[in-house]
Amino acid sequence: MKLLLVEDEERLVEALTYLLKKNGYLVDAAQDGETGVEMAATGVYDIIILDRMLPYLDGISLLREIRSMGLDTPVLFLTAKDSPKDKVEGLDAGADDYLVKPFFNDELLARLRALCRRKGKDLQGDTVDAAGLVFDPLRCEVTKGDEVIHLTLKESLLLELLIRNYGRVITKERIMEKIWGYNSDTEMANINLYIHYLRKKLKVSSIKTVRGVGYFLQEDKNVPTIASTAYSS
Numbered sequence: 001m002k003l004l005l006v007e008d009e010e011r012l013v014e015a016l017t018y019l020l021k022k023n024g025y026l027v028d029a030a031q032d033g034e035t036g037v038e039m040a041a042t043g044v045y046d047i048i049i050l051d052r053m054l055p056y057l058d059g060i061s062l063l064r065e066i067r068s069m070g071l072d073t074p075v076l077f078l079t080a081k082d083s084p085k086d087k088v089e090g091l092d093a094g095a096d097d098y099l100v101k102p103f104f105n106d107e108l109l110a111r112l113r114a115l116c117r118r119k120g121k122d123l124q125g126d127t128v129d130a131a132g133l134v135f136d137p138l139r140c141e142v143t144k145g146d147e148v149i150h151l152t153l154k155e156s157l158l159l160e161l162l163i164r165n166y167g168r169v170i171t172k173e174r175i176m177e178k179i180w181g182y183n184s185d186t187e188m189a190n191i192n193l194y195i196h197y198l199r200k201k202l203k204v205s206s207i208k209t210v211r212g213v214g215y216f217l218q219e220d221k222n223v224p225t226i227a228s229t230a231y232s233s
């Protein structure tokens with residue numbers, strides 16, 4: 001589970017990051033509202049913990065903005081404002097839960113678990129799998145046996161492309177187009193680097209290289225076919 005913490009009090013950021021990491025969450029922090037929107041908009045987070053009073057853009061405006069983008073990431077408001085009116089405003093803006101500062105760590109962790117469970121139910125059935133890897137695109141997570149491996153957004157896009165084209169070669173040009181876009185300044189060499197990251201993170205030998213052409217995912221030694229629908233999807 002990957003969390004985004006949007007909070008401007010440095011000490012609280014440090015304490016919460018420590019607490020959450022110790023409890024198995026991956027945590028990124030944004031210390032103002034504008035950075036919070038940018039990071040939330042990447043869509044890679046499972047839950048957002050959001051402070052209400054923030055520099056540049058307050059928590060309520062941030063929440064309205066990400067909801068208007070169509071982002072449905074669960075949001076837990078963490079705030080010193082505790083009047084019923086404040087709570088109603090927070091929930092109406094699109095928050096999924098509300099916790100008043102100061103709070104007990106155990107209560108925060110329990111509420112996060114509840115949000116994870118709810119999110120888990122919403123996302124069931126969206127995984128794709130091949131070569132012993134079960135990939136969840138919305139969570140950017142791969143399950144390999146008992147292990148759950150978290151990927152960055154680019155790694156996720158690359159793996160999804162490989163899984164959906166299982167056994168077929170994907171050319172470097174196609175990877176470039178699908179992940180970085182036609183007009184990107186990204187060098188082809190970056191693709192090699194991301195393939196290297198994926199192999200290392202997933203500890204697999206099933207991502208094969210066709211020198212000078214591209215890559216494919218396959219467990220056995222069968223000769224792959226070049227994907228014929230190179231630019232159609």
Ligand code: CA
Nearest residue numbers: 008051053054
């Ligand atoms: Ca604050």
